[in-house]
Amino acid sequence: MNVLFIGRFQPIHFGHMEVVKEFISKSQSFTLVIGSAQESHTMRNPFTAGERFGMIKKALADENIAKVDIVPIVDVNRYSVWVSHVESFIPPFDTVISNNPLTRQLFAERGYNVIEPKMYDRSRYSGEEIRRRIIENESWQDLVPKSVVRIIEAIEGTERIRACSMKVAGELNE
């Protein structure tokens, strides 16, 4: 099968890595799409697509996973054309792996095979939890590959996430 795996990867963590490892050997091609590629510097999307690309590339290389195509794709805020939008940027695929019910609904309506991946320990392995731990100064480094820790530290990513999370004191500026 030709697999499409879509996520925001803010940042990539061991939960994502398990999905890649489970499906890569069964797949003829494997495309990992960095969704919401236009987003950065928000609590929900702190890293640019380029930063996420660098993290994912290094994390896969460290595991000797070679055949993944990494493709950043900007959002199109119209669900009725979203499948066509994704199709236009990547080589053909037949199977979409996604944990998101709407993503599965949209691709299923267009005739794709959709797979809901097995759950790993989602109370720990989720981008939201990792960002929460960074903001609250808890330990997060064991939830992501070592190379991802190094890149986040090199770009002062924890400082950025905390800045994005701060309450604005008033209305003086936007």
Next chain:
Amino acid sequence: MNVLFIGRFQPIHFGHMEVVKEFISKSQSFTLVIGSAQESHTMRNPFTAGERFGMIKKALADENIAKVDIVPIVDVNRYSVWVSHVESFIPPFDTVISNNPLTRQLFAERGYNVIEPKMYDRSRYSGEEIRRRIIENESWQDLVPKSVVRIIEAIEGTERIRACSMKVAGELNE
């Protein structure tokens, strides 16, 4: 008078039908605008403009209401140009029927006659209530015209609304 009636019609229900019936006979022309036409597959806007167009067309035909022009209009997220935006897509009108205070404010600032329609039983006849009933598996079919029920069932609309309403289990995908 030449009437503009704006709504999202997610889906059209008997409350909307009453407004049409009340004003159609008093109007020289009657344009029904499907607003937020670019939206679909969300809890608030589950149906595409095309699906809504089909429902409205059939519901009006079943009541032998012939002279309504149905026009889908995409949003422009700038209220300062919104009236000009609407004006550019439809034949001239002088009267805007709307239950929404901002819509009335914007058209009134540009010199239009604005009318707040009488209230029907809004605890039942509202798109929000109908979608809530669908999600919670309560009875909703008596709130909309029969042809609307048939179309929603034909496109598996109740399944779609439930998929749009599901909590995303985590952050694996967007």
Next chain:
Amino acid sequence: MNVLFIGRFQPIHFGHMEVVKEFISKSQSFTLVIGSAQESHTMRNPFTAGERFGMIKKALADENIAKVDIVPIVDVNRYSVWVSHVESFIPPFDTVISNNPLTRQLFAERGYNVIEPKMYDRSRYSGEEIRRRIIENESWQDLVPKSVVRIIEAIEGTERIRACSMKVAGELNE
């Protein structure tokens, strides 16, 4: 068959009317899409979608053609999502009538039945020719329905077309 007929209708002329008349009786539904609906006040697209809507509606009414749905659709400047874009705004269709090879190519790639209409006298019955005659003060009124002449005169459309066609004297303004 369920027919989609796409054009810009700048303005609607007897060539368009012949296509409608030829296919309306063979069709279960007939949707006339006003393309490039966001355009106006240019040489190529002098009239707003709303003005074009008014002309088409009147021209069809004068011929007692009742069952045409008129739908203005804004452009999406990405051909790879254009078919999905059109599909999202109108009820289902299976057949696309178009004289434009790219339009036929795009719909054919998505599995639609496409029809190239017979040629009427295209040296006369084309929007481009009509606009040229207006600019050069030649006779154009016999190429379009009488009600279209009346609407263009009422909105001072010939003056507008001439203003849109004027060479800008320099670079003082944009």
Next chain:
Amino acid sequence: MNVLFIGRFQPIHFGHMEVVKEFISKSQSFTLVIGSAQESHTMRNPFTAGERFGMIKKALADENIAKVDIVPIVDVNRYSVWVSHVESFIPPFDTVISNNPLTRQLFAERGYNVIEPKMYDRSRYSGEEIRRRIIENESWQDLVPKSVVRIIEAIEGTERIRACSMKVAGELNE
């Protein structure tokens, strides 16, 4: 130094005026950017950029502050290009005054000097508080310059803010 002072100014109040007064004498140039310039007619952004421009211009003139450049800038919803976006519209600057941590983070990442202004009495001098008082019919006039009161009254701004704040009764219209 060449100062950039960014805000939404919905409306300009004495807190903003104090920032201008504190830094204007120390600055070679002082550019006041009206952010979210495309917004209006919402609870958070009731006034158009043009209305805000008029209020700011008059408030500064009444204090004989002459050398401020007022520049409305529309949002670009991509933080990764936002600094370049702002740079492209205004003359060069080196210092950004902002109370907003994200604004400071973004300009600091691009090498700008960023300053967090001293706090004035923010429980009173904030746009949010002023809009709240208008909605709830409390006294707000002493929080903004007199000329701003006059302009808001002339454009019936308090009525508009109240219309923007009203709950929509249902889903009949958008």
Next chain:
Amino acid sequence: MNVLFIGRFQPIHFGHMEVVKEFISKSQSFTLVIGSAQESHTMRNPFTAGERFGMIKKALADENIAKVDIVPIVDVNRYSVWVSHVESFIPPFDTVISNNPLTRQLFAERGYNVIEPKMYDRSRYSGEEIRRRIIENESWQDLVPKSVVRIIEAIEGTERIRACSMKVAGELNE
């Protein structure tokens, strides 16, 4: 009268300066709009809005013209909403000075007073001519204020205009 003077000012030249001088004394307010503010680095629009803002500001200051408001406005590529778009960014005005027939047409359709300025020597005083002379290494410095020459030289503007004008050798890159 309250004047709006719209141009692209690529760059501001003595033709523009004469218009300002002629109308400034007759005007209660005078707003100079830098149009196509989002454009730069093309043959037709080589300078950013910020660079143009700096040139205009200095050229007016050197002539002791103080009361002009300079406002960059991005294009909205829909002429039917363009007047509303401009209105939303600047204080009220009643008179539009423009050499461009379409600009005059659009503002006149909305009820504004429009003025076509007298012609200065347009074979020399036009942005197009100035850019042509720069590309072909002819003398251009006497067509614009001295401060504009200095700014263009400081930002290596002549090199940029020549780079923008070069034919692309092939299709290797975009």
Next chain:
Amino acid sequence: MNVLFIGRFQPIHFGHMEVVKEFISKSQSFTLVIGSAQESHTMRNPFTAGERFGMIKKALADENIAKVDIVPIVDVNRYSVWVSHVESFIPPFDTVISNNPLTRQLFAERGYNVIEPKMYDRSRYSGEEIRRRIIENESWQDLVPKSVVRIIEAIEGTERIRACSMKVAGELNE
């Protein structure tokens, strides 16, 4: 060095391949950007980004070139933010290879090292020439890698290019 190589690759040809081969061994990282990724079905950009991605991937694999990252990037039609836009989607780079003077100008203004590649036989090895030969039914297959020929044939690409190149007979449709 960390190389960025930007093109539209409509389609990839032996001229592009030579650039990759010349620089890949000297580079620590090599990112090939598919520009104008949103375009397709035009004479100048017949293939979608996904189709181009597939061709490039196969052409590189056939030459055993492994370490190239292929990244489609949509245009942002504002040159003042374009470098920031590109930076946001890909890992860091320091050197930009481009034949296009404007591309080199923009990256040089932001401090990048820019390289103009040596000329190969550009009368033959250019996308424009290849598309011209396809339209005029001349031999083009020896200008591109064999796998590219196979993909173009599989997607009926020559038919599409000819459809995109056809003159529209009139104005009946858009």
